[in-house]
Amino acid sequence: MRSLIVLSIILLISGLLFFSCKKKKEVAAAPAQSEAASTPAPTPQTNADEIKLLPINIQSDYTWPGSTDPFDVLSTEVKGDMLILEIQYGGGCQEHDFSMTTNLMWMKSMPPQLNLYLEHENHDDNCRALITRKLAFDLKECRYSNGNVVVLIINGDRDKSTRYQY
Numbered sequence: 001m002r003s004l005i006v007l008s009i010i011l012l013i014s015g016l017l018f019f020s021c022k023k024k025k026e027v028a029a030a031p032a033q034s035e036a037a038s039t040p041a042p043t044p045q046t047n048a049d050e051i052k053l054l055p056i057n058i059q060s061d062y063t064w065p066g067s068t069d070p071f072d073v074l075s076t077e078v079k080g081d082m083l084i085l086e087i088q089y090g091g092g093c094q095e096h097d098f099s100m101t102t103n104l105m106w107m108k109s110m111p112p113q114l115n116l117y118l119e120h121e122n123h124d125d126n127c128r129a130l131i132t133r134k135l136a137f138d139l140k141e142c143r144y145s146n147g148n149v150v151v152l153i154i155n156g157d158r159d160k161s162t163r164y165q166y
Contacts (some may be wrong), residue, residue: 051136053082056116057101058141064115064156069096069122073154074132076162083137083152083164089120092129097121100137111149111163114142118155139164 071089078084089096099119107113116137143166144150154160 051084051134054098054100054135054137056137056139056141057099058104059101060103062101062103062117064117065119068119071098071118071120073118073157073160076152076154076160078139078152078162078164081139081166083116083139083162085118085135085137085154086132087118087135088130088132089122090129091122091125091127091131093127094123094125096123096125096131098135102142104142106144109151111147111151112144113151113153113161114144115153115156116142139166 069089071087074086074088076083076085083100087098097120099121101117101119102114104114107115118135139152142150142152142164148166150164152162152164154162
């Protein structure tokens with residue numbers, strides 16, 4: 001009889017914990033949904049013609065900070081004098097800012113190589129939507145004076161390098 005009472009109490013406590021946790025998750029999800037509804041998420045851009053052309057900042061004393069808010073570079077492509085990056089990041093409740101900087105320190109190689117540093121500011125956006133977006137940067141300032149080809153390396157990742165021919 002005593003074991004039946006102990007078993008009943010354990011089942012009752014387990015049931016209460018299960019249902020109370022579920023309610024907390026639903027309550028926690030509700031503000032994020034209403035917040036996302038009140039603040040429009042950035043619209044993914046798919047056509048290079050619709051993308052705003054961003055400048056590449058040139059700072060001779062620039063040093064890569066080593067990290068920014070998280071993002072992934074899915075693809076890189078050069079069209080004319082435009083570097084197009086397809087990126088992916090988490091968010092959906094705030095506008096995210098991206099900037100590209102270089103120090104114009106050419107690596108001695110054939111063709112010359114140049115590091116470009118893409119930084120992401122998520123403005124403390126804790127929403128969990130997975131956003132895919134394209135960014136375009138003006139490459140005219142990245143031309144090497146003694147040639148017509150430059151290998152561009154994004155954030156030090158040589159796997160994401162791309163050739164810029166002009």
